[in-house]
Amino acid sequence: MKVAFLADNLNQDNGWGVYAKNLIVSLQKHGLQPVVFVSRGRPNILFAKAYLFSYYDDSFKKSKAFLDYQKIQRYLKEVDLVHVLHEPYAYLGGIIKNKLKKPFFLTGHGTYLIKPLDNTRLLKLYQPAYQSADKIICVSQYTRNQLRQRLRLNNLTVIHNGVSINQFSGFKRARAKNPPQLLSVGGLKERKNQMFGLEVFRQLKPIFPEIKYNIIGTIDSADYFNKLQQFIKAYKLKDVSIMTNITVESLRKYYHESDIFLMPSKKVGCDIEGFGLVYLEAAASGLPAIGLQGSGASEAIKDGFSGFVVNDQNQAVDQIKSLLTKPDLYSQISQAALTWAKEHDWASLALNYLNLYERVVAEYQK
Incomplete structure (x- = not known):
């Protein structure tokens, strides 16, 4: 299986980067082929394909996401699934699903999952993206509950974070x-x-x-x-x-x-x-x-x-x-x-992701 991962970074000096790299490395050991896109920091040499795209903050405009889509779409044609590992890129994930009809997963960590929903302008952009995701993997029941207080969604599941x-x-x-x-x-x-x-x-x-x-x-x-x-x-x-x-x-x-x-x-x-x-x-x-x-x-x-x-x-x-x-x-x-x-070792936790990927991809192939 080939999966595209959209991440803010893979650096090991922050929680986002630690999560992203450990998950991808663990999945790769189980035979998954990653295609990685990051917005800052240089991708680790371990990943054969990695392309930079722009970082989204509170000033995010959807035009940026469409420009990024145009830049990376040629690398996505052969992937089986797209997994957005950090919430600011959910809108781009939604574009990819709409344009290429690929399964779209989103990891919900915490603040940046909730923050757009408390902003009137960003809500209009991120709510449809969250609704379009095949699965939103929340890292805790707590995160899932915080999201449910703001949106009614039936695509939520929980997989706790791991450690190497x-x-x-x-x-x-x-x-x-x-x-x-x-x-x-x-x-x-x-x-x-x-x-x-x-x-x-x-x-x-x-x-x-x-x-x-x-x-x-x-x-x-x-x-x-x-x-x-x-x-x-x-x-x-x-x-x-x-x-x-x-x-x-x-x-x-x-x-x-x-x-x-x-x-x-x-x-x-x-x-x-x-x-x-x-x-x-x-x-x-x-x-x-x-x-x-x-x-x-x-x-x-x-x-x-x-x-x-x-x-x-x-x-x-x-x-x-x-x-x-x-x-x-x-x-x-x-x-x-x-x-x-x-x-909570990533070696075993990664199988939970892989099983979920395989189940959703199989549904698309019916």
Whole structure:
């Protein structure tokens, strides 16, 4: 089977890119032939055919999509199916289906699935595209529910995100005696809610004087970044480090050296945490995770098994205290986290996509 993938990027420094590359590589190992189109960053040399097209943002105009269609249509004639991996390209996917009568899949991650539906102009463009998709694969029940609140659709299915186990440690952890280390990974912005993490850390500091907190993420909001720095300064939190530009290899090192992963993402308007790949990366490193109710974290973390999903800062503090003071509990959650990650390994998850592709393509061929 030959499938065209439309993606924003394949880079490994962001969730979209990690998802796209891991899915395509895993499908390719199962015999699928990918034809990949990206809009930014150079496509990985692994993919024999990859062609750049323009990026769509809030100023998106449908004329751009038609120009891109004209540019790439000659490469699409022989593909069996088109899968749009990132939501801004849904409109282009709809054009391809209409013009070439190819099955059209769309992955719905979160914010950029919902955002166009809360914009009057974009709604007119994206609603028909969503309706025309043969399948919208939502990465969580949470994302699907957010979409259903805005549109009545009967083409939705859920396949949770995955993780490539072999990229992480995959060993059972015993918590280091000193000093305990917390880790957050995600863009520095209100939705990722690092301020919550700082407040939790401030409350833990008198109990664990040597505790450290590493926050890793790009500066998505300069204002929010400044607020974090002001909080650190106001409370003299010298053991907090914010790193905004590190390599993938360094990120994995921090996963392996940390004790607890804390990422309390929250909903901010239509900006949502659809799933949270980082929770699975933490699990693949044997790292217990703490997330917040009201987001896709409730599905990325198996509460009480791979970590804990909490309601507020007090609960977060209590769960972290338990993990840091009860070695048996820590080892239990760490081992369970590895099991949870293995259940979400891309090697097996990719078969869910492949089976869905084959079923829909067979219907078109009847």
